[in-house]
Amino acid sequence: MDKLLFHSTNGQAPRVDLKGALLGGQAPDRGLYMPDEFPGLDGAAIAAFRGQSYPEIAWRVLRAYARGVIDDDVLRALCADAYNYDVPLEKVHGRVSVMRLDRGPTASFKDFAARMMARLIGRLVREEGRELTILTATSGDTGSAVASAFHDVAGIRVLVLFPIDEVSERQRRQMTTLTGNIRTIAVAGKFDDCQAMVKRAFADPDLAGIPLSSANSINIGRLLPQSVYYFYAASRLAEPGEPIVITVPSGNFGNMMGAVFAWRMGLPVRRLVAPVNANDEFPRFLATGEYRKIEPSRACISNAMNVGHPSNLARLVAAYGGWLDETGILHRPPDLAAMRRDLFSTSVGDDATREAIRSAWREHRLLLEPHGAVAWRGLQDYETAVGLEGAPAVVLETAHPAKFPDEIERLLEITPEVPPTLAALDSLPEDYDRMAADYDALRGYLQKNYR
Numbered sequence: 192m193d194k195l196l197f198h199s200t201n202g203q204a205p206r207v208d209l210k211g212a213l214l215g216g217q218a219p220d221r222g223l224y225m226p227d228e229f230p231g232l233d234g235a236a237i238a239a240f241r242g243q244s245y246p247e248i249a250w251r252v253l254r255a256y257a258r259g260v261i262d263d264d265v266l267r268a269l270c271a272d273a274y275n276y277d278v279p280l281e282k283v284h285g286r287v288s289v290m291r292l293d294r295g296p297t298a299s300f301k302d303f304a305a306r307m308m309a310r311l312i313g314r315l316v317r318e319e320g321r322e323l324t325i326l327t328a329t330s331g332d333t334g335s336a337v338a339s340a341f342h343d344v345a346g347i348r349v350l351v352l353f354p355i356d357e358v359s360e361r362q363r364r365q366m367t368t369l370t371g372n373i374r375t376i377a378v379a380g381k382f383d384d385c386q387a388m389v390k391r392a393f394a395d396p397d398l399a400g401i402p403l404s405s406a407n408s409i410n411i412g413r414l415l416p417q418s419v420y421y422f423y424a425a426s427r428l429a430e431p432g433e434p435i436v437i438t439v440p441s442g443n444f445g446n447m448m449g450a451v452f453a454w455r456m457g458l459p460v461r462r463l464v465a466p467v468n469a470n471d472e473f474p475r476f477l478a479t480g481e482y483r484k485i486e487p488s489r490a491c492i493s494n495a496m497n498v499g500h501p502s503n504l505a506r507l508v509a510a511y512g513g514w515l516d517e518t519g520i521l522h523r524p525p526d527l528a529a530m531r532r533d534l535f536s537t538s539v540g541d542d543a544t545r546e547a548i549r550s551a552w553r554e555h556r557l558l559l560e561p562h563g564a565v566a567w568r569g570l571q572d573y574e575t576a577v578g579l580e581g582a583p584a585v586v587l588e589t590a591h592p593a594k595f596p597d598e599i600e601r602l603l604e605i606t607p608e609v610p611p612t613l614a615a616l617d618s619l620p621e622d623y624d625r626m627a628a629d630y631d632a633l634r635g636y637l638q639k640n641y642r
């Protein structure tokens with residue numbers, strides 16, 4: 192069978208196969224890779240997921256994207272190896288459940304994608320005897336998930352930039368306590384500064400000699416694995432063929448794009464709810480059709496969602512027939528009517544987030560951290576505005592509550608139990624560099640250390 196090809200959202204770059212997209216990260220025209228087609232799964236295949244384990248479902252969802260690039264048997268083994276932890280679904284009330292995506296090694300949903308991507312890229316690089324430097328910006332959880340996933344993968348070095356004042360101590364320790372092939376830089380700036388620096392490095396001809404790849408949510412390898420858990424949730428919560436309401440707390444919109452991919456592949460979805468924090472550029476866009484990024488981004492307690500210009504919006508707009516470039520200019524509007532039919536979004540500020548943490552605990556003994564609380568409140572807003580009407584619904588909890596102990600102790604007067612992977616960090620030494628939010632400094636650092 193033919194390989195599945197990927198094109199750039201900016202339409203000015205050659206099409207590539209999965210290998211080209213994984214190793215390249217961003218397309219050379221600064222667009223993001225999208226599959227030429229969404230490989231469909233028929234109703235019977237999706238219904239059969241009911242009796243299958245998470246790694247089995249992952250293999251069946253991902254295999255069409257990898258055909259001709261990664262052997263089917265190899266992919267199956269990689270899925271089993273990557274997904275060796277629980278994916279709990281917690282029934283809350285009626286047909287509403289929370290899916291906890293926090294049981295991976297760094298206790299955030301980003302482990303799901305990072306672990307798969309690291310295995311795929313490690314495999315491709317090894318086959319060619321090449322070396323690769325993964326350069327990535329993080330607003331909290333990406334960096335640790337990526338660093339953990341690539342730690343000790345031969346042929347690969349990882350450099351992570353993070354905004355010094357916007358990550359929690361635990362998030363920082365998850366990156367800065369790794370040694371060997373992992374380096375971290377604390378940037379005196381915001382996440383958007385880190386992201387802008389990384390994007391410039393990818394486009395900088397002076398760095399052409401350094402084989403750079405991204406592991407941000409702009410890499411298609413970070414996106415495809417994020418469509419798997421929607422199939423998994425529906426297989427456990429919905430009847431075969433019954434559409435489900437999916438709620439995804441959103442920052443860079445990579446996670447919710449995973450749901451869009453799953454939907455396009457055939458998963459029955461009733462509505463995709465994508466709440467954001469005070470960075471409300473997306474709900475405004477949905478309401479008005481006008482896109483205005485927020486600069487600088489607003490700092491909220493759901494810190495991994497402090498994004499004023501979500502990079503994956505370019506993919507979302509493309510999925511609805513429009514063209515948004517990387518700078519935020521809308522060259523061609525998407526089908527807004529269709530977007531409004533499919534998607535629902537609200538902005539949940541810090542007060543409402545804290546209230547959601549309190550009420551979820553008070554009413555349901557449901558323990559949420561700030562990101563999951565934004566989602567929880569977002570589903571309530573959807574219920575108020577539209578209504579669930581008996582449909583099954585899943586809310587994604589994207590991080591472990593123990594990553595945000597201060598907020599939870601203050602609001603609920605309980606201390607979340609710390610998973611062993613996080614507890615071990617407190618006693619390890621940290622090692623990281625510091626840098627101004629200045630692109631020239633990053634260029635110099637790369638030329639000095641990575642040439």
Ligand SMILES: *Cc1c(COP(=O)(O)O)cnc(C)c1O
Pocket residue numbers: 299300301331332333408440441442443444445446447495496562589590
């Ligand atoms: C990254 C992250 C998000 C936002 O996900 P996007 O794919 O960027 O929309 C939400 N919650 C947590 C805990 C995260 O780490």
